[in-house]
Amino acid sequence: MVPIPEVTLSTLVSTLRDRIIGQIGSTVPLSRMRLQMGAITLSNSKTLAFYNVQDGEEVSFELREVKKK
Numbered sequence: 001m002v003p004i005p006e007v008t009l010s011t012l013v014s015t016l017r018d019r020i021i022g023q024i025g026s027t028v029p030l031s032r033m034r035l036q037m038g039a040i041t042l043s044n045s046k047t048l049a050f051y052n053v054q055d056g057e058e059v060s061f062e063l064r065e066v067k068k069k
Contacts (some may be wrong), residue, residue: 001058009049013042020061032064 004019017033035042036053037059053059
């Protein structure tokens with residue numbers, strides 16, 4: 001679990017994703033990262049208010065598989 005400081009309801013999911021990557025020091029391409037809150041996949045263009053994210057709520061992330069051609 002990694003707490004992300006200074007996040008408000010007006011924060012975009014894409015900004016949250018960037019902060020998570022910065023906090024954990026990962027070099028994973030951002031396009032492979034998927035954020036989820038329960039069964040809901042969060043869209044990068046939406047705000048945390050859109051998903052009614054509360055203080056202390058857990059958002060998980062997973063890495064998507066690379067698409068094979």
